[in-house]
Amino acid sequence: MSHETNEHDHGCGCGCHGEKTNPFTELNPVLDHYADIPGSLISILQKAQELYGFLSVELMRHIALETHTSIAKVYGVATFYTQFRFEPVGKYLIMLCQGTACHVNGSKMVEEAIMDYLDIKEGETTADGLFTLNNVACLGCCSLSPVMMINDDTYGQLTKEKVTHILAELKEKADPLQATQEVTA
Amino acid sequence: MRIVIGSGSCGIAAGAHKVQAAFETIIAEKGLELSVEQTGCIGTCYLEPIVDVVDDNGNKVTFVNVTTEDARSIIENHVVGKKELLDLMISQDDITMIGKQKRIVLRNSGLINPERIEDYLAVDGYVAARKCLLEMTPEEIIETVKVAGLKGRGGAGFPTWFKWDAAKKSPGKTKYMVCNADEGDPGAFMDRSVLESDPHALIEGMLIGAKAIGANEGVIYVRAEYPLAIVRLQNAIDQAREKGYLGKDIFSTGFDFDLRIKAGAGAFVCGEETALIASLEGERGMPRLKPPFPAQKGYWNKPTNINNVETFANVPWIFRNGGEAYAALGTKESKGTKVFALTGKVKKGGLVEIPMGLTLKDVIFDIGGGIKQEKAFKAVQMGGPSGGCIPAGLLDTPIDYAEITKTGAIMGSGGMVVMDETTCMVDMARFFLDFTCKESCGKCTYCRVGTTRMLEILNRITQGEGQDGDIELLEELCYKIKDGSLCGLGQTAPNPVLTTIKYFRNEYEDHIYHHKCTAKSCKPLLTYTIDAEKCVGCGACKKNCPVDAITGEKKQVHEINQDICIKCGKCFTVCKFDSVIID
Known part of the structure; x- marks a missing residue:
């Protein structure tokens, strides 16, 4: 596939007439790989999110343009699936399991403890950009419920105390100075 | 000799990678000729991390709930010292619960290396x-x-x-x-x-x-x-x-x-x-x-x-x-085996595979070991958001497609979540409706709007604002959604509500007419009071109350002002003398 844009048929809607440099060059190999495989929009979006952390409007517009589909189609597919995010996330993405077993074993209590400690609500990111809290349907570790995942690590049999301890440790690891100040305060 | 570590997602979450690293360090330190390998999940997730020590003749000793400290002990005392570590060991009968299980789908799980x-x-x-x-x-x-x-x-x-x-x-x-x-x-x-x-x-x-x-x-x-x-x-x-x-x-x-x-x-x-x-x-x-x-x-x-x-x-x-x-396995209509994910308030949670025809009681009490903390069994949820809650009175139901369907639940894909006396059934129904409402694709009006309206009603009931006629309205919506939806999601979404109304109607009525949640789970319906006999006046509750609803002098009995109390439960958590009563 060619990534060149043509002034008459540019269509990105940003009024740039195609003279802007492509800010998404890292995505080129992905677009090339899927160019001849029909039905690959979801896979392209997944790779794009892996590369850029979230799907910005500009990124979705770029994908629409390169795959010769409408931005509405791209946005429609992206918003249908829970995996896709449209805002940047914190350094640590907390995925709190809200499956049945976790619910029965107190995931609400864990959620309250996280919200209390970080002072954010579900879906929000802390002001320091460290943590984002997302509820997810089921992580499939039901026998260790309640469970959460932070980035690639899974934590099980959570209690209020345990979850606060885990978050405090991560906070310290990321920014020791700030954490000490908080304790002294 | 080999060390084999259970490294499914559950094992890893319980610390299998750390345990593996510990074994590798100790083995290198001592210069032993031992290989460390991975296997999948044997099914007894509550015992993870699980470590097998297999000798050259294939004889296996299984250690459970292994920590990084235990790794050293296993190498030094068991592998080198040839001693038995009884508190960490478990018999092979225990681990596969052989008596009632029949493993066809799980025949190799936890036994072979899935990466080879x-x-x-x-x-x-x-x-x-x-x-x-x-x-x-x-x-x-x-x-x-x-x-x-x-x-x-x-x-x-x-x-x-x-x-x-x-x-x-x-x-x-x-x-x-x-x-x-x-x-x-x-x-x-x-x-x-x-x-x-x-x-x-x-x-x-x-x-x-x-x-x-x-x-x-x-x-x-x-x-x-x-x-x-x-x-x-x-x-x-x-x-x-x-x-x-x-x-x-x-x-x-x-x-x-x-x-x-x-x-x-x-x-x-x-x-x-x-x-x-x-x-x-x-x-x-x-x-x-x-x-x-x-x-x-x-x-x-x-x-x-x-x-x-x-x-x-x-x-x-x-x-x-x-x-x-x-x-030859199973019942007349349901052949072979079925795998279940046994979770919730059950002692031995994990994966079990049983021949069809065993009863729910066999699975929950014989294989699962019964209810945690010896509490009373209330219901088992089968079939997830498309299924329903089966009460204690139907524990003798055999596991068979038709028999389970008769209860109002479905066999489903194998989720079996056990609930005890502390689980509120109205809240369970609300939980599932919240799920289906979010997951409805939106194509069919009944599914899209109907589940939203049902969720609103269930939210009201669990918040203590239930009204006369709510139960009937829920039932009516259930049947409309079943009839008016194209796919299985909408057609079965009302099942959790229908089965809880069928078997636990009294709980709905308690919430609506008596403002009471007998499972003590719906916070807005609870009242927090202080037991004058037990209170020593330490002041912990007063200090931690976010809305200053608690009054009392030091070393005097404290009191909660019900008009101000927001029922956050903080006082209950911080009281060391069990003097906060929830009712």
């Missing part, structure tokens, strides 16, 4: 596929599956042979074999475990199915939330291809079949066949009207057969042991 095809081949792997491709016609393959009586294990329980036969008879050269590994039921992880612990069983099952229907291409649609499963499955596909079990001219029979993985992006409705196909094609996963069925017009409008992971994993066993052997 040689391990699978050593337990007769790909023998069934070889037999099917070399010696059997598609008709004979389908007949064997029919004799076995295998039904779809994804939830609906449709006869597998019938689907294969329909796809086979459907005209066209290009056909597809699809595996639904989008295990979306909250509270279920059977398929994840098979993918992580025995991925070749799935590949072999799909290969046999592909031969039967005449498909040369297969796709496995896996949830993106299962990263480890995707890695192990891809590794298994690569190995199978290298050995020539996938690709061109398999077993020199001229038959071609290749497989690829497609990662789902998170949508419960994609468990529905036509929605799954839309998602495979890169579209929004919305179901469409049937017919045409996928067997006629599926993926890219070509004949397509879709089965779930557990269904495929049964197939190689059936061809190695015969359809009759499989049909």
Whole structure:
């Protein structure tokens, strides 16, 4: 596939007439790989999110343009699936399991403890950009419920105390100075 | 001698990687000749991390709940010192709970290394596929599956042979074999475990199915939330291809079949066949009207057969042991075994595989060990958001598609969540409606708007604002949604509400008419008071109350002002003298 844009048929809607440099060059190999495989929009979006952390409007517009589909189609597919995010996330993405077993074993209590400690609500990111809290349907570790995942690590049999301890440790690891100040305060 | 560490997602979450690193460090430190290997999940997740020490004669000693400190002790005292470490060891009977279980789908889980095809081949792997491709016609393959009586294990329980036969008879050269590994039921992880612990069983099952229907291409649609499963499955596909079990001219029979993985992006409705196909094609996963069925017009409008992971994993066993052997297990209408993810308030949670026909009581009390903390059993939830809650009075119900359906629940894909006296059934119904409401694709008005209205009512009831007539209104909405929805999601979404109303109507009435939650779970319906006899006046509750609702002098009995109290429960948590009473 060619990534060149043509002034008459540019269509990105940003009024740039195609003279802007492509800010998404890292995505080129992905677009090339899927160019001849029909039905690959979801896979392209997944790779794009892996590369850029979230799907910005500009990124979705770029994908629409390169795959010769409408931005509405791209946005429609992206918003249908829970995996896709449209805002940047914190350094640590907390995925709190809200499956049945976790619910029965107190995931609400864990959620309250996280919200209390970080002072954010579900879906929000802390002001320091460290943590984002997302509820997810089921992580499939039901026998260790309640469970959460932070980035690639899974934590099980959570209690209020345990979850606060885990978050405090991560906070310290990321920014020791700030954490000490908080304790002294 | 080998050290084998259970490294499914549950084992890893419990610390298997750290334990493995500890073993490797100690072994290197002591210069011992021991290999450290991984295996999948044996099923007793509550005992993770699990470590097997296997000697050169194949004798195995199993250690459970192993910590990094235990690793040193196992090496020094058991491996080197030849001593028994009774507090860490468990008998093989305990770990597989042999008495009542029958392991067909889980036959290799926790026993073989899922990342090595040689391990699978050593337990007769790909023998069934070889037999099917070399010696059997598609008709004979389908007949064997029919004799076995295998039904779809994804939830609906449709006869597998019938689907294969329909796809086979459907005209066209290009056909597809699809595996639904989008295990979306909250509270279920059977398929994840098979993918992580025995991925070749799935590949072999799909290969046999592909031969039967005449498909040369297969796709496995896996949830993106299962990263480890995707890695192990891809590794298994690569190995199978290298050995020539996938690709061109398999077993020199001229038959071609290749497989690829497609990662789902998170949508419960994609468990529905036509929605799954839309998602495979890169579209929004919305179901469409049937017919045409996928067997006629599926993926890219070509004949397509879709089965779930557990269904495929049964197939190689059936061809190695015969359809009759499989049909000998189970009941008249439900043959073979079923895997359940036993979780919730049960002592020994994990994966169990039982022959059909055992009762719920057998599974929860004999295999699962009963209820945690010796509390009273209240209900078991089967079938996830499409299923229902079965009460204590029906514990003798045999596990059989028709018998479970009679209770108002469904067999489902295998989620079995146990609830005790502290679980509020109205809250459970609210929990599931919250799920289906979010997961409704929005195509059918009844499903989209109906579940929203039901959720609003259930929210009100659990917040103490229930009204006379709410129960009847819920029931009416339930039947309307069932009738007015196109796919299984909408048609079954009301089941959790209908079954809880049927068996626990008194709890709904308590909430609405008496403002009481007997399970003490719905916070707005509780009152917090201080027991004057127990209160020592330490002031902890007063200090921690966020709204200053508590008054009292030091060393005097404290009191909660009910007009100010927001029922956050902080006082209850901080009181060291158990003097805060919740009612």
